[in-house]
Amino acid sequence: MKIAKEFKWEMGHRLPFHKGKCKxxxxxxxRCMVEIDGAPDENGMxxxxxxxxxxxxxxxxxxxxxxxxxxKDTELMxxxxxxxxxxxxxxxxxxxxxxxxxxxxxxxxxxxxxxIKKVKVRVLxxxxxxxxxxxxLR
Ligand SMILES: Nc1nc2c(c(=O)[nH]1)N=C([C@H](O)[C@H](O)COP(=O)(O)OP(=O)(O)OP(=O)(O)O)CN2
Numbered sequence: 001m002k003i004a005k006e007f008k009w010e011m012g013h014r015l016p017f018h019k020g021k022c023k024x025x026x027x028x029x030x031r032c033m034v035e036i037d038g039a040p041d042e043n044g045m046x047x048x049x050x051x052x053x054x055x056x057x058x059x060x061x062x063x064x065x066x067x068x069x070x071x072k073d074t075e076l077m078x079x080x081x082x083x084x085x086x087x088x089x090x091x092x093x094x095x096x097x098x099x100x101x102x103x104x105x106x107x108x109x110x111x112x113x114x115x116i117k118k119v120k121v122r123v124l125x126x127x128x129x130x131x132x133x134x135x136x137l138r
Contacts, residue, residue: 003046004035007056009064013094016073028125037118059106068094096123096131104135
């Protein structure tokens with residue numbers, strides 16, 4: 001049985017390697033759908049939506065109203081440091097695909113109950129495009 005919940009955050013980024021407009025500093029209203037797959041418990045719940053929110057919200061909160069920057073983007077790292085603005089420093093370029101893998105890793109590390117066998121994350125950068133991947137937990 002699968003259940004899912006959608007989360008949303010505002011975040012700036014840039015893709016320094018990009019030949020088009022995405023090399024510029026810009027932001028998105030990101031959305032992600034977190035889907036978990038497992039056996040329902042004796043109350044008929046795979047996981048209480050409240051519990052799912054309790055696990056995922058802190059990860060989303062770290063990114064909300066921040067600027068995601070790759071540690072190799074030294075020019076931008078220095079600017080963000082001088083601005084003393086909220087940043088999320090990562091070791092990858094902030095493509096939707098990489099953010100999706102990042103979220104899967106963070107969710108795995110946050111820990112989900114034993115009955116959850118799989119987690120799937122879909123990251124939407126715009127209304128019209130998404131990246132999605134899934135992870136087996138057991
Ligand atoms: N495979 C990927 N392609 C692109 C990514 C990405 O993460 N993975 N990212 C970008 C840019 O960040 C860009 O901001 C988003 O591009 P795009 O979807 O083309 O944005 P638009 O607003 O122009 O498009 P809509 O049609 O409004 O969705 C580029 N490519």
